[in-house]
Amino acid sequence: MADDAVKDIFVIGGGINGCGIARDAAGRGYSVVLAEMKDFASGTSSASTKLIHGGLRYLEHYEFRLVREALMEREVLWAMAPHVIWPMRFVLPFHKGGIRPAWLIRLGLFLYDHIGGRKLLPATRTLDMRRDPSGKPLKNLFDKAFEYSDGWVDDARLVVLNARDAADRGADIRVGTRVVSARRENAHWDVETENMASGERDVVKARMLVNASGPWVDKVLAGAFGQNDVHNVRLVQGSHIVVRRKFSDPRAYFFQNPDGRIIFAIPYQDDFTLIGTTDRDYVGDPHEARISDEEIDYLCRSASEYFVEPVTRDDIVWTYSGVRPLFDDGASKAQEATRDYVLKVDGNSQKAPLLNVFGGKLTTYRRLAESALEKIGEAIGEKGRKWTAGSRLPGGDFGTGEFDKEVARLAQLYPFVTSAHARRLIRLYGTRATRLLGGAKTIEDLGRHFGSDLYEIEVRWLMAEEWARHADDVLWRRTKRGLHLTAAEAEALEDYMTKALQPPN
Numbered sequence: 100m101a102d103d104a105v106k107d108i109f110v111i112g113g114g115i116n117g118c119g120i121a122r123d124a125a126g127r128g129y130s131v132v133l134a135e136m137k138d139f140a141s142g143t144s145s146a147s148t149k150l151i152h153g154g155l156r157y158l159e160h161y162e163f164r165l166v167r168e169a170l171m172e173r174e175v176l177w178a179m180a181p182h183v184i185w186p187m188r189f190v191l192p193f194h195k196g197g198i199r200p201a202w203l204i205r206l207g208l209f210l211y212d213h214i215g216g217r218k219l220l221p222a223t224r225t226l227d228m229r230r231d232p233s234g235k236p237l238k239n240l241f242d243k244a245f246e247y248s249d250g251w252v253d254d255a256r257l258v259v260l261n262a263r264d265a266a267d268r269g270a271d272i273r274v275g276t277r278v279v280s281a282r283r284e285n286a287h288w289d290v291e292t293e294n295m296a297s298g299e300r301d302v303v304k305a306r307m308l309v310n311a312s313g314p315w316v317d318k319v320l321a322g323a324f325g326q327n328d329v330h331n332v333r334l335v336q337g338s339h340i341v342v343r344r345k346f347s348d349p350r351a352y353f354f355q356n357p358d359g360r361i362i363f364a365i366p367y368q369d370d371f372t373l374i375g376t377t378d379r380d381y382v383g384d385p386h387e388a389r390i391s392d393e394e395i396d397y398l399c400r401s402a403s404e405y406f407v408e409p410v411t412r413d414d415i416v417w418t419y420s421g422v423r424p425l426f427d428d429g430a431s432k433a434q435e436a437t438r439d440y441v442l443k444v445d446g447n448s449q450k451a452p453l454l455n456v457f458g459g460k461l462t463t464y465r466r467l468a469e470s471a472l473e474k475i476g477e478a479i480g481e482k483g484r485k486w487t488a489g490s491r492l493p494g495g496d497f498g499t500g501e502f503d504k505e506v507a508r509l510a511q512l513y514p515f516v517t518s519a520h521a522r523r524l525i526r527l528y529g530t531r532a533t534r535l536l537g538g539a540k541t542i543e544d545l546g547r548h549f550g551s552d553l554y555e556i557e558v559r560w561l562m563a564e565e566w567a568r569h570a571d572d573v574l575w576r577r578t579k580r581g582l583h584l585t586a587a588e589a590e591a592l593e594d595y596m597t598k599a600l601q602p603p604n
């Protein structure tokens with residue numbers, strides 16, 4: 100069914116960049132349509148290391164612009180979403196004769212502390228690893244370490260909260276909808292979409308198109324736009340392993356491998372440790388990226404170099420792999436390719452404009468969206484002003500120091516919910532957790548129990564408010580309950596959701 104009204108902007112891709120741009124644009128008063136072919140964050144945006152970070156390592160490649168912008172964003176994003184983003188301290192152990200001299204690390208961390216507008220995050224300090232508790236789970240290799248600040252983010256939730264907010268501000272958000280073709284019709288685009296479940300096709304008219312399809316960006320240019328010979332991004336796979344908890348310290352570790360790479364070991368979902376990542380060039384469909392045996396061995400072997408208790412294949416409970424869409428700057432090694440983003444507009448006043456997004460980090464998505472809106476304003480006329488700094492994402496309307504207070508408030512309102520459950524709900528939904536639980540008075544009021552602390556009331560909320568359609572959407576992106584449910588429980592959830600989505604006879 101074709102809608103003849105010409106929209107201002109059509110966004111291709113429901114990763115962090117597409118959803119961030121859609122939110123910013125809708126908030127400025129543009130009419131916006133966003134199409135995501137699978138699920139929000141089903142591409143790279145749920146497969147990251149989940150750091151809101153300046154990128155200490157990028158300083159080695161002189162990426163000062165990117166690092167400064169990313170550092171500045173840490174506290175802006177934390178204030179915007181204090182439920183899904185929080186500060187984390189990182190322990191960077193070093194020893195004499197290591198691959199980077201102490202003075203170089205010290206210089207990097209000095210810049211880290213001083214060029215990024217840090218107000219709330221604590222500064223770097225030096226640790227004596229023979230005394231500090233962070234030295235305990237490690238082999239006796241290090242005398243000293245630096246401890247510095249960065250942030251942690253639930254990446255997939257950051258994406259869906261941007262989509263939710265965009266929709267609340269009037270954007271038309273379509274999941275399971277693939278862009279098949281885009282044709283210029285004088286001053287506007289005819290964008291043809293396909294509903295991936297029903298096969299139904301639709302045409303949307305839009306004045307401007309934004310191609311924010313991440314690692315698919317070149318594929319979309321070739322397929323939907325019929326462009327030949329496009330090579331704008333370099334696809335670089337990165338994989339992670341999740342293992343049973345290796346240490347109880349709340350701080351994360353930053354290890355420097357002898358091959359010049361770095362790996363993180365991060366406390367994850369209370370009971371686990373997240374270890375990653377790798378860098379290797381990738382060909383193929385990014386949705387099909389899977390960790391290889393070689394990567395598993397590399398991560399287990401590297402982590403075992405540092406921890407007293409070795410990390411083995413038997414410890415692994417989950418793995419995931421993502422593909423970085425790095426702007427192709429001709430760097431020879433995957434790990435040296437720029438992490439900065441590049442925005443390019445194709446079109447002019449006679450020709451409907453197309454904005455292509457290449458690269459970009461989760462950390463800088465809000466600034467990337469602002470830059471995109473600047474280009475959109477130049478191309479189709481300005482609307483509104485910058486507004487997202489100082490704004491709140493859904494459920495994030497509480498202070499950065501008030502997380503525990505929010506948990507206590509929820510536990511008091513719903514005394515039948517365990518404290519771990521209340522904590523999880525505030526982490527995921529912030530102040531909207533009370534809307535999710537509504538008038539529930541007893542645990543039975545939460546409805547069917549799907550395993551762990553996942554109940555029908557939450558699944559219903561995710562389907563109604565956050566576009567969840569499949570068990571995987573709930574278990575691996577909206578929540579991480581997938582780590583706690585059995586295969587049979589996951590199947591029962593899929594069954595329930597399929598039935599719930601069927602129209603009544």
Ligand SMILES: Cc1cc2nc3c(=O)[nH]c(=O)nc-3n(C[C@H](O)[C@H](O)[C@H](O)COP(=O)(O)OP(=O)(O)OC[C@H]3O[C@@H](n4cnc5c(N)ncnc54)[C@H](O)[C@@H]3O)c2cc1C
Binds near residue numbers: 113144277336338460
């Ligand atoms: C291993 C790894 C670790 C990382 N760690 C960090 C980190 O710690 N911190 C950080 O800031 N950044 C990190 N990043 C970078 C960050 O995750 C990515 O840069 C970011 O998620 C890219 O988002 P995106 O929206 O551009 O792409 P994506 O998230 O991939 O979104 C693109 C979307 O477009 C959709 N799509 C494609 N084609 C079509 C079509 N024809 N029609 C409709 N939809 C379509 C896809 O389904 C997909 O959902 C990491 C990346 C990787 C791979």
